[in-house]
Amino acid sequence: MNSKKTNNDKSPSFEGIKGGLIVEVKNLVKKFPVGAGFFTALNDINLEFSEGEFTGLVGPSGSGKTTLLNIIGSLDVPTSGEVVVIGKSIGNLSPKQAAKLRKEELGFIFQNYNLLPVYTVFENVEFPLLLLNLSAGERKKRVxxxxxxxxxxDKVNSRPAQLSGGECQRVAIARAMVKRPVLVLADEPTANLDSANSHNILKMMLQLNEELKTSFIFATHDEKVIAYLKRIIRLQDGKVVEDKTIQATPNP
Ligand SMILES: Nc1ncnc2c1ncn2[C@@H]1O[C@H](COP(=O)(O)OP(=O)(O)OP(=O)(O)O)[C@@H](O)[C@H]1O
Ligand SMILES: [Mg+2]
Structure with a gap:
């Protein structure tokens, strides 16, 4: 990766972001209907995330990591409280406005890669750019x-079935990064990878974080991911039980 190459283009735009805050979570409660009642998956969460985060939501299975990540990603809405993402209050967005926020500002990386099997690597990575107003030449350059x-x-014309798991996840990272989002949300990105590939993609994401200032929020219980984090937010039973900043530069 060459930082000289990456600095001229569009860098994340922080217009409308107060004091470098990219996400504010205020008194967030999320309840899911279960049978005749409700299950409280998130119980009064208060958090702030600033630009440049490399942060993990950690905690046992069922503690609410994915639920919180989905709400920050405007894929779900709070039951009560407020979540402000890049200056926009998630609960007040129409589906169209939420889609605009996702396509313009956010990148997503999932455990199962979610690549389009009939498309090539190039086409998979180009896909999010088709939703933006860019020329074919500019799209090709970015991809x-x-x-x-x-x-x-060397894999530009391969299809996902011809790639290893580590390569698929790198394509998924490329797809999340190609539009230079302000924030990337990654749910268990190493769950299907072996140790060497996990370290490989974590180093790449950390480098993208440091060179492009893209913020990352992970949901994970993988110790390999945790070793790279700059901030660890521990959830338990839908509550934040620990929020700690790691002082030393991550160097697993
Ligand atoms: N749509 C839903 N309907 C009902 N309950 C739900 C729904 N989605 C999540 N939950 C419940 O909310 C809780 C939190 O789920 P969540 O997926 O956020 O956990 P998680 O911390 O990501 O766990 P894991 O580590 O297993 O991925 C769980 O008890 C789950 O069963
Ligand atoms: Mg989860």
């Missing part, structure tokens, strides 16, 4: 640059 960062230029 190829992103594939180069992630060491995938």
């Amino acid at each position: 190829m640059e992103t594939l180069e960062w992630l060491g995938l230029t």
Whole structure:
């Protein structure tokens, strides 16, 4: 990865973001209907995330990590409380406004990669750019640059079935990064990877965080991911039980 190459283009726009805050979570409660009653998955969460985060939501299975990540990603709405993402209050957004926020500002990485099987690597990475108003030439430049960062230029015409798990996840990272989002949300991104590939993609994400200032929020219980984090937020039974900043530079 070459930082000189990446600095000229669109860097994340922080217009409308007060004091570098990209996410504010205020008195967030999320209840799911279960039978005749409700299950409280998130119980009065208060958090702030600033630009440049490399933060993990950690905690046991069922503690609410994915639920919180989905609400921050405007894929779900709070039952009560407020979540402000890049200056926009999630609970007040129409489906169309939520889709606009996701396509313009957010990148998503999932455990199962979620690549489109009939498309090539190039087409998978180009896909989010088709939703933006860019020329074919600009799209190609961005896709190829992103594939180069992630060491995938020799796989540009391959399809997902021809790739290893680690390569698929690198394509998924490229797809999340290609539009230079302000914030990337990654739910258990290493769950299907072996140790070497996990370290490989974590190093790449950390480098993207440091060179492009893209913020990352992970949901994870993988110790390999935890070793790279700059901030650890521990959830238990839908509550924040610990929020600690790691002082030393991550160096697992
Ligand atoms: N749509 C839903 N309907 C009912 N309950 C739900 C729903 N989604 C999540 N839950 C419940 O909310 C709780 C939190 O779920 P969540 O998926 O956020 O946990 P998690 O911390 O991501 O766990 P894991 O580590 O297993 O991925 C769980 O008890 C889950 O069963
Ligand atoms: Mg989860």
